[in-house]
Amino acid sequence: MSAPHETIVALATAPAASGVGIVRVSGMLAGTIAREFLGTEPTPRHAHFCAFPDRAGTAIDRGLLLWFAAPHSYTGEDVLELHAHGSPIVLRRLVDRTVELGARAARPGEFSERAFLNGKLDLIQAEAIADLIASGSEVAARAALRSLEGEFSAQVKSLTEAVVRVRTWIEAAIDFPEEEIDFLATPQLHADLADLVERANALLAAARVGVRLNDNLHVVIVGRPNAGKSSVLNALARSDRAIVTEVPGTTRDPLRETIELDGVALTLIDTAGLHDSVERIEQEGMRRARCELARADLALLISDDKQAEADLALLADLPANAARMVVHNKIDLSDNQARRVEIGGRVDLWLSAKTGNGVNLLRTELRKLAAGEEAADGAFSARARHVEAIERARDHVVAARDALKDQAAGELAAADLRQAQQALGEVTGEFTSDDLLGRIFSSFCIGK
Numbered sequence: 001m002s003a004p005h006e007t008i009v010a011l012a013t014a015p016a017a018s019g020v021g022i023v024r025v026s027g028m029l030a031g032t033i034a035r036e037f038l039g040t041e042p043t044p045r046h047a048h049f050c051a052f053p054d055r056a057g058t059a060i061d062r063g064l065l066l067w068f069a070a071p072h073s074y075t076g077e078d079v080l081e082l083h084a085h086g087s088p089i090v091l092r093r094l095v096d097r098t099v100e101l102g103a104r105a106a107r108p109g110e111f112s113e114r115a116f117l118n119g120k121l122d123l124i125q126a127e128a129i130a131d132l133i134a135s136g137s138e139v140a141a142r143a144a145l146r147s148l149e150g151e152f153s154a155q156v157k158s159l160t161e162a163v164v165r166v167r168t169w170i171e172a173a174i175d176f177p178e179e180e181i182d183f184l185a186t187p188q189l190h191a192d193l194a195d196l197v198e199r200a201n202a203l204l205a206a207a208r209v210g211v212r213l214n215d216n217l218h219v220v221i222v223g224r225p226n227a228g229k230s231s232v233l234n235a236l237a238r239s240d241r242a243i244v245t246e247v248p249g250t251t252r253d254p255l256r257e258t259i260e261l262d263g264v265a266l267t268l269i270d271t272a273g274l275h276d277s278v279e280r281i282e283q284e285g286m287r288r289a290r291c292e293l294a295r296a297d298l299a300l301l302i303s304d305d306k307q308a309e310a311d312l313a314l315l316a317d318l319p320a321n322a323a324r325m326v327v328h329n330k331i332d333l334s335d336n337q338a339r340r341v342e343i344g345g346r347v348d349l350w351l352s353a354k355t356g357n358g359v360n361l362l363r364t365e366l367r368k369l370a371a372g373e374e375a376a377d378g379a380f381s382a383r384a385r386h387v388e389a390i391e392r393a394r395d396h397v398v399a400a401r402d403a404l405k406d407q408a409a410g411e412l413a414a415a416d417l418r419q420a421q422q423a424l425g426e427v428t429g430e431f432t433s434d435d436l437l438g439r440i441f442s443s444f445c446i447g448k
């Protein structure tokens, strides 16, 4: 955990990646360090253009000095920013100079951790910063920004308040035992509990969409050789100028390719690639192949329309929880119409990669799955941790509703609502352990 009396320093930009580099300092010594560079008292939120002298008074560089006095800063502490030229040598020397003046190198995420500890951000917002930086698509970036701006937090808080209201009512009823049965039997209370369950389920659904937005839709592609797998993917790419993106923090991988389709990121996993990799690097390949398949959200079968029925067996080995989609390709040869049919939860599409007829149906379908229908308006980013806690909160709310309905057991219902409140508090960081904070912030980049 961050020790608040220490002043920390880090580069807030990658050196030499751009013409400018930012050295960020936060903590009690930030003011002393600012005066040392500027030679006079800095004006808060004002850009001073000045030289940045070393210990001997010789300029290391010349640039902008910005001063944010506590609590009006990102971390809530005194913050100094030096905007210098992007030279790794200049930036290294500036960092070294602040260390000479008493700062120490920040750990990953330490600025954001301090912002959280000082109440500048809740945990959802801090996590959203990391998600925004890592976002691989426009939709993911927009969703992370909504979380950062507090939309997800507001929904969690509003549900928490509703839980507390009902709990307080039940506890008051328990405190007046002579009237308890009447109080606990009011239709309004039952309606309120039913409403809580509904709201918890809605929040859970939204958080699940949010997790999906953060983590690309994983599509496993299967099909016989020559069915037209590459052609379909190329047609998809051409029709939308799909961009092959490199998600920050990951290296390119022969098994998978990330494409952005209408601002939504998809990870395509080619089973032929899986097979090659298994042959080449036995153990590691096997493990990876199994991981990739287990993570799949969608199993996409690409068939020659004339053989589609026989190919359906290829879907059998794929994880049961992944959605299924069948592309009947080459309709220009089979004389079928481009169309979409949904049978028992499986979507079948008829198209021709060669003529492009029907390719838009596939684009629309993939985009819908990747982003969720809701993504266009109001989706926010979320993490598996949030989903798990909201699930627990929902289960306790359901248990509270049932306890009152079936046995008029006020004590049980109140205890469950208290646990629901606790679970929701974990999402925003109202209740946390050092352990959890350590895990969350250590995954951040240095300087954030």
Ligand code: GDP
Residues within 6 Å of the ligand: 223, 224, 225, 226, 227, 228, 229, 230, 231, 232, 329, 330, 331, 332, 333, 351, 352, 353, 354, 355
């Ligand atoms: P893959 O082995 O599954 O990746 O299949 P390819 O994409 O390499 O395609 C195999 C062959 O089928 C190539 O000769 C393609 O030109 C042809 N092909 C692919 N899609 C269509 C289509 O919609 N109509 C027609 N007539 N031929 C197609």
